[in-house]
Amino acid sequence: xxxxxxxxxxxxxxxxxxxxxxxxxxxxxxxxxxxxxxxxxxxxxxxxxxxxxxxxxxxxxxxxxxxxxxxxxxxxxxxxxxxxxxxxxxxxxxxxxxxxxxxxxxxxxxxxxxxxxxxxxxxxxxxxxxxxxxxxxxxxxxxxxxxxxxxxxxxxxxxxxxxxxxxxxxxxxxxxxxxxxxxxxxxxxxxxxxxxxxxxxxxxxxxxxxxxxxxxxxxxxxxxxxxxxxxxxxxxxxxxxxxxxxxxxxxxxxxxxxxxxxxxxxxxxxxxxxxxxxxxxxxxxxxxxxxxxxxxxxxxxxxxxxxxxxxxxxxxxxxxxxxxxxxxxxxxxxxxxxxxxxxxxxxxxxxxxxxxxxxxxxxxxxxxxxxxxxxxxxxxxxxxxxxxxxxxxxxxxxxxxxxxxxxxxxxxxxxxxxxxxxxxxxxxx
Amino acid sequence: xxxxxxxxxxxxxxxxxxxxxxxxxxxxxxxxxxxxxxxxxxxxxxxxxxxxxxxxxxxxxxxxxxxxxxxxxxxxxxxxxxxxxxxxxxxxxxxxxxxxxxxxxxxxxxxxxxxxxxxxxxxxxxxxxxxxxxxxxxxxxxxxxxxxxxxxxxxxxxxxxxxxxxxxxxxxxxxxxxxxxxxxxxxxxxxxxxxxxxxxxxxxxxxxxxxxxxxxxxxxxxxxxxxxxxxxxxxxxxxxxxxxxxxxxxxxxxxxxxxxxxxxxxxxxxxxxxxxxxxxxxxxxxxxxxxxxxxxxxxxxxxxxxxxxxxxxxxxxxxxxxxxxxxxxxxxxxxxxxxxxxxxxxxxxxxxxxxxxxxxxxxxxxxxxxxxxxxxxxxxxxxxxxxxxxxxxxxxxxxxxxxxxxxxxxxxxxxxxxxxxxxxxxxxx
Numbered sequence: 001x002x003x004x005x006x007x008x009x010x011x012x013x014x015x016x017x018x019x020x021x022x023x024x025x026x027x028x029x030x031x032x033x034x035x036x037x038x039x040x041x042x043x044x045x046x047x048x049x050x051x052x053x054x055x056x057x058x059x060x061x062x063x064x065x066x067x068x069x070x071x072x073x074x075x076x077x078x079x080x081x082x083x084x085x086x087x088x089x090x091x092x093x094x095x096x097x098x099x100x101x102x103x104x105x106x107x108x109x110x111x112x113x114x115x116x117x118x119x120x121x122x123x124x125x126x127x128x129x130x131x132x133x134x135x136x137x138x139x140x141x142x143x144x145x146x147x148x149x150x151x152x153x154x155x156x157x158x159x160x161x162x163x164x165x166x167x168x169x170x171x172x173x174x175x176x177x178x179x180x181x182x183x184x185x186x187x188x189x190x191x192x193x194x195x196x197x198x199x200x201x202x203x204x205x206x207x208x209x210x211x212x213x214x215x216x217x218x219x220x221x222x223x224x225x226x227x228x229x230x231x232x233x234x235x236x237x238x239x240x241x242x243x244x245x246x247x248x249x250x251x252x253x254x255x256x257x258x259x260x261x262x263x264x265x266x267x268x269x270x271x272x273x274x275x276x277x278x279x280x281x282x283x284x285x286x287x288x289x290x291x292x293x294x295x296x297x298x299x300x301x302x303x304x305x306x307x308x309x310x311x312x313x314x315x316x317x318x319x320x321x322x323x324x325x326x327x328x329x330x331x332x333x334x335x336x337x338x339x340x341x342x343x344x345x346x347x348x349x350x351x352x353x354x355x356x357x358x359x360x361x362x363x364x365x366x367x368x369x370x371x372x373x374x375x376x377x378x379x380x381x382x383x384x385x386x387x388x389x390x391x392x393x394x395x396x397x398x399x400x401x402x403x404x405x406x407x408x409x410x411x412x413x414x415x416x417x418x419x420x421x422x423x424x425x426x427x428x429x
Numbered sequence: 430x431x432x433x434x435x436x437x438x439x440x441x442x443x444x445x446x447x448x449x450x451x452x453x454x455x456x457x458x459x460x461x462x463x464x465x466x467x468x469x470x471x472x473x474x475x476x477x478x479x480x481x482x483x484x485x486x487x488x489x490x491x492x493x494x495x496x497x498x499x500x501x502x503x504x505x506x507x508x509x510x511x512x513x514x515x516x517x518x519x520x521x522x523x524x525x526x527x528x529x530x531x532x533x534x535x536x537x538x539x540x541x542x543x544x545x546x547x548x549x550x551x552x553x554x555x556x557x558x559x560x561x562x563x564x565x566x567x568x569x570x571x572x573x574x575x576x577x578x579x580x581x582x583x584x585x586x587x588x589x590x591x592x593x594x595x596x597x598x599x600x601x602x603x604x605x606x607x608x609x610x611x612x613x614x615x616x617x618x619x620x621x622x623x624x625x626x627x628x629x630x631x632x633x634x635x636x637x638x639x640x641x642x643x644x645x646x647x648x649x650x651x652x653x654x655x656x657x658x659x660x661x662x663x664x665x666x667x668x669x670x671x672x673x674x675x676x677x678x679x680x681x682x683x684x685x686x687x688x689x690x691x692x693x694x695x696x697x698x699x700x701x702x703x704x705x706x707x708x709x710x711x712x713x714x715x716x717x718x719x720x721x722x723x724x725x726x727x728x729x730x731x732x733x734x735x736x737x738x739x740x741x742x743x744x745x746x747x748x749x750x751x752x753x754x755x756x757x758x759x760x761x762x763x764x765x766x767x768x769x770x771x772x773x774x775x776x777x778x779x780x781x782x783x784x785x786x787x788x789x790x791x792x793x794x795x796x797x798x799x800x801x802x803x804x805x806x807x808x809x810x811x812x813x814x815x816x817x818x819x820x821x822x823x824x825x826x827x828x829x830x831x832x833x834x835x836x837x838x839x840x841x842x843x844x845x846x847x848x849x850x851x852x853x854x855x856x857x858x
Contacts (some may be wrong), residue, residue: 036728104671146807148770152744180766182741261768261798305744307624311764313828314613315581315734323752337609338692341577367796399742 006041007330010064011050019069028052029069030062036354086125088136093171094230098161099123100154100185102178104216111339128217135171135222147178147185147204152305152403156190159301162200166297172199172227174220177257179204179266183236186253187400190235190424195297199227201238202253206264215240217266217424219374221246221321222278229283230276234291235424240264241277250276252291254397254426257367270394271368273429291425302407306328309399311335311365312342321349331359331402331415334387335395340364340371341378347385354386359415361402362387364394373401391427435470439493440479447499456499458482458561459491472849486554504735522600522657524551525562527559527590529614529736530584531607535643557646562652564600576607576614576633581734581832584617584751591622591629601628601656603649608687610694611666616829617732619664619853624726628656630667635693639766640858643671644693651677651707658712659705660663663720664853679705681720683826683855686796699823700797701857720854731836733759738828739796740764741771748849750778760788760844763816764824769793769800770807776814781814788844790831791816792824807856818846819855828853 003021004012018398020026020038026034028050035051049061087424099105124139142161143154158175166175177185187200205216223238229300235253242265251269258384260266269275275287306329310321324332336342340362342350353360362382364371366368370392373379383389389399398419405418432450433441449455449467456464465481468488478490527715528534553568554561571590572583587604607616615631622629630652634645652667664682671694680698689693689695698704704716732786735758739750751760761782765771769791771779782789791811793800799821812818819827827848834847 020514036444071775146805148741148776148807149768149772150743151772151774155743180770181743201453224520229647258795259797260750261793261795263798266795268800298747305746307744308742308743308749311738311740312577313738313825314579314584314610314738315828315832317734320737320753320756323756324749327746338687339609341575341609341764343578343580343599364690366687366695368688369692369695376575378577390553396742399744403744 003330006049007050010379011041014050014064014067018072020070020072021075024075026048026052027071027167028062028067030066033069034060034062035073036060038135045127046316058123064182077259086122086132087130091097093135093222094169095137095172095174095227096168096170097137097139097141097174097176098158099141099158100150100178101135102147102180102202102204103207103262104178104219105144106174122140124220126364128220130217130307131224134221135228137174137224145178147180147182148421150178150181151305155192156303157183157300158185159189159192159299161225161413162189162196162301166197166206166299172201174201174223174227175200177202177204177207177245179239179379182294183253183258183267184254184396186235186237187397187426188404190254190291190426191404192301192303192403193235193297193299194423195292195294196299197233197297199230199233200235201226201250202236203238206262206266215245218245218248222250223276223284223322226276226283232291237267237274238265241274246280247323248278249274250278252287252425255394255428257394257396271392275340289425293422293424300404300408303403304406305403307331307333307399307402307406308393309333309335310421311395312337312346313389314343316343316346318345318349321346322352325349325358327354329358329421331361333361333395333398333402335392336362336366336371339375339379340373340382340387340389342375342382344378344381346379350382350385352386357412359402359412359419360363360387361390361398363390363393363398365395367394388417389418393426431535436479438476439471440476441497443479443493445499446679448806449499449501450504453504453698454502455481456500456502457491457496458605459495462490462800463491464502465489470592474806487707514830515520515551515561518561521562522564523556523598524566524601524603524639524653524656525597526566526568526603526605527600528568528570528573528589528605528608529576529579529587531576531605531609531633532636533607533632533648534570534573534605543636546666546694553649557649559646559650560653563650564657566603566653573686574607576609576611579607581611581617581732584621585730585732586623587614588728592619592728592730593626595626595728600625603652603656604629604630604631606633608635608668610837612685612687612696613825613829615664615666615685616826616855617833619683619720619855620830620833621732622726622728622731623852624666624713624721624723625664626662626726627661628659628665630655630665630679632667635669635695641849644674647674647677651679651771654707655712659714661716661720663704665704666696668696675709677707678703681716682739682855684823686823686825700821718854722851722853729833729837732832732834733835736762736831737837738762738764738824740824741766743772745772746777747774750775751781754782754785754787755844758787759791759835762790762819762824762827763791764794765791765800768804768808769802769804769811769816769818771811773807773810777828778812779811779814784840787833788831788841789814789816790827790848791821792819792827795822796823817848819848822855826855829847834855
């Protein structure tokens with residue numbers, strides 16, 4: 001962590017001239033005298049204040065112009081925790097935890113309030129001591145990104161890393177991941193690594209590991225129990241099942257969605273029960289089918305991100321769709337209304353897109369349920385214009401699948417065929 | 430209904446030369462001899478066949494080249510139903526049913542299989558005889574569109590029609606509407622007609638009125654009971670609550686979404702119980718607050734549809750957002766991830782959009798829950814770039830509201846203020 005995070009201009013000079021860095025404990029006199037820790041600031045904020053976390057836990061911004069006296073009480077270094085090395089237990093299974101960032105892989109530093117990544121197995125085990133009784137967990141940081149910044153290239157990176165461990169000492173792999181786009185990543189891994197022999201779980205948390213209400217520990221414990229006890233494979237998203245701390249859901253990575261902005265049980269399996277429920281000491285299996293429809297592991301770690309997800313709405317403009325068609329997109333996944341419809345106003349452009357050879361897939365913004373394009377005239381029209389109905393694939397999953405399919409084929413017939421082939425439980429009956 | 434729907438070229442000539450139209454009962458000899466009704470065909474199909482509905486209910490396509498004999502048994506006109514006029518009951522309340530199209534306002538013609546609109550009060554009352562015991566229902570056909578073809582201009586038409594009846598003999602108004610975009614229309618009416626004195630309900634059905642499993646009758650009965658019995662106002666969507674025929678939901682028109690492609694209970698109030706539940710003879714009120722936040726009815730029936738709904742996903746391209754910004758859009762509603770995030774990759778263009786004076790609002794693709802843009806650095810960055818967090822407004826509702834606000838104001842401060850003002854229960858605590 002940079003010592004001056006967020007400070008610049010006048011406020012940065014103030015810190016330097018007083019020999020202070022973020023994390024130092026200070027006593028400052030302005031209108032009153034305040035004792036506290038110097039906090040990091042966020043970009044784009046002014047350079048006229050420094051921020052203190054008071055002993056009460058409140059943060060206060062102090063106007064530099066009003067500060068009359070500064071006294072350093074103790075420096076940042078002196079109050080760092082000392083890490084403890086842990087021993088491995090040869091009778092326990094081995095688990096690898098790959099960290100990609102997000103709340104789960106971070107903790108709030110109570111001194112400064114800053115969110116910092118948990119990097120080492122030691123830190124993880126000291127945060128969640130139960131884990132070391134269940135498995136020997138190795139950790140590796142792949143990268144550290146909020147998940148809204150995880151791009152298709154990151155998916156490739158994760159998949160290539162996982163390939164290294166397909167045939168390894170590990171019973172399973174945990175990927176710590178920000179929750180925002182966890183279900184996009186789980187989809188890509190499901191397609192690119194179809195048949196992967198050991199189970200992979202993506203785990204996130206809605207509140208960081210060291211907050212009282214955090215779901216991180218229980219999600220990690222649930223994930224570890226699942227990897228250790230369930231003799232299965234597949235790519236799963238493991239999160240709280242409800243607002244209690246009693247049940248953890250293990251969702252099929254291709255049938256799951258973040259359906260709430262903040263609840264711990266934000267993730268839901270669409271149209272079905274979660275594949276597994278971890279209820280206290282019991283694991284309840286709901287999954288009826290194998291996750292992968294192939295038993296052979298032949299990784300296909302390619303993608304072409306030239307896929308647009310077009311959500312239709314009243315007022316969606318034909319000239320906007322035209323601009324998309326005129327770009328170099330190779331596929332458009334429509335998020336239509338109801339059973340898979342878009343307004344007539346777009347038909348001419350749909351025809352144009354089809355003639356240009358763009359793959360056109362239909363999903364529904366209803367999210368749940370199957371598209372059915374033979375029920376109404378509109379649906380039949382769209383079928384005739386070349387749109388392919390994508391069964392009950394969730395729009396986000398159809399998008400990721402299209403990127404993956406395009407990365408592996410240039411043949412229009414093959415692209416259509418694979419889009420409609422159930423690879424990794426992305427479609428259900 | 431055109432007499433030759435779907436027939437063209439050779440097949441159209443065949444019908445004409447044999448003096449036949451769709452709906453005629455015929456006996457045709459080709460490989461075998463078939464008796465049945467001539468069915469309409471769908472566009473884009475070939476002109477080499479005619480389609481018969483056999484007495485068994487099955488449809489069969491007959492190759493014109495193989496037909497050796499044609500005999501007309503009875504003509505289409507002779508088997509039409511005779512309508513019965515109904516008398517009004519002066520002791521009952523009056524309800525107006527405006528028809529805009531969709532499955533609810535149609536019935537499958539069992540002879541031909543074609544879906545045709547129900548146009549008259551007589552037909553409605555003969556389909557759902559319970560209605561005439563509850564209210565005198567006048568009907569008026571505004572237009573007849575599948576709802577994916579209902580455009581913002583149609584919203585204006587409906588709103589202007591409703592204004593005519595604000596001060597009328599009617600206790601309430603039913604709008605029969607296709608389900609696909611019913612919640613977009615209900616949102617617009619909620620904003621444009623805030624304070625409208627009598628209750629308005631949008632009713633749809635997932636299966637047409639004369640099918641055994643149709644939800645149309647119960648939805649209409651529920652809607653009528655609600656209008657007659659509940660002394661309230663507001664704009665509601667009335668549909669099946671679950672897969673049973675026992676409970677009808679009455680959803681706030683600004684908090685509802687079609688969340689399943691085909692189930693009768695496809696509509697759900699987001700993040701709350703439906704405002705009212707109609708359970709057999711009982712109406713259960715869940716709504717705690719008035720629907721409209723104003724008691725004064727001052728219609729503002731304007732809109733500017735230059736609003737883009739941008740759903741973010743990994744791989745969303747900066748150059749696509751740039752194209753949108755370079756068009757003449759006046760507002761962009763982001764459907765961000767989680768608490769309201771989009772990838773850093775778009776920041777430069779967000780900045781550009783803001784500088785161009787485009788209103789930028791943030792909602793979440795999680796659908797449920799509130800955006801919270803001060804929790805993570807990403808959110809704070811986006812706030813600093815000028816994005817306005819739209820509380821827990823559903824993305825589709827935020828889109829419609831922005832169209833409405835832009836139609837009523839050119840002042841950036843006012844636009845922002847109204848977007849954040851709770852007009853018609855589009856936001857909740």
